[in-house]
Amino acid sequence: MANTFLIKKWTRLYKTFDLNKDNVLTIADAILFSDRFIESNNMQGEQAKDYKTKYLDWFRDFFLKGGEKMTEDSFVNKMTEEYNKDGKEFEKTIRQHMSVLVSITDVNKDNMISKDEFVEALRAMGLVTFDEKYFNAYPQVKPSCIEANLFLQSWVEYCCNSDDSNVSNLEKARLYGFRIIDTI
Template sequence: MANAYLVSKWKIWYKSLDVNHDGKISKADVEESRNKFSELHELNDEKKALISENFDKWWNLFIFGGNLDAEISEEEFVGKLNKEFSADKAKFVAKISDCFDMFFDVIDTNKDRSISEEEFLYAFKAYGHENVALDKSFFQAYGPKGGLVPLKDIVASWINFATSEDASKDDVVKKGFDSGV
């Protein structure tokens, strides 16, 4: 069973996935995030199709568990994560690692294995986070060098966010959300 600190972070993650802010995660959130992401990046039809496929694959595999037409409540989301975490923590961490590797690989549209502020802002805007000043501050917390943060650093921070029960450990993602992102 996960401790209260980790459960609180899963609830934050849930809210961040509720792109249209209607209190549930559904296919509407998938479509809205995918469409916003494609529009912001002004993708051509070929790239748009690939992004669409990758978005659907990620949501289906890691959020909906194979049923993209489902609606998920916060209680169901947290319960599923808690069940997986409690059953086998190492397996859970591996799954979360795959989840964020895949997610940020999609976000890294130019495939340079780093995330620029623009890519970061577009990703957050696509997921319904519209406060650019807060999103920029969140990005700066990663200490970008030459305007870029290595993809592996961002992925590691999100794995920590979704798997660490240690409230004393630095958590850049939680701090970002706590700031109002």
């Protein structure tokens, strides 16, 4: 069963992606993010078009669940319903959704999330200051790079782990980044 720990994380996730801070997720939030990310990564032409299409499709599937808008309560209720129905299927679905998010964050397609890619994603979310501790909390397989699979796993654990007494270091990094914990 979904508990307060999961609900707190899903709520924070929702609020983070409500970029225009109007308390309703719409495609306008996704467009704002994608436009910022495309500009900050100097994408042009087909690369920019492909990125925007993939991101908007992901946002529609993951957050809007096929609708036009999503309130915080509706999002948390849908996540709770899906989680409670079948936890293993929920985790599989989260892994699929977050795999798409990680792949579009990996701009240069090297299966690594570089510090630059990480920072640009945070900036696109409207975060103007960067906390080095957040990035450095992830294991670095080479200097300033997080393996994409580890980044994906942190998202899956963040969205699926209901046990606040059993939090991996990957999830701690994500919790720290979403300001759910103060230290890592």
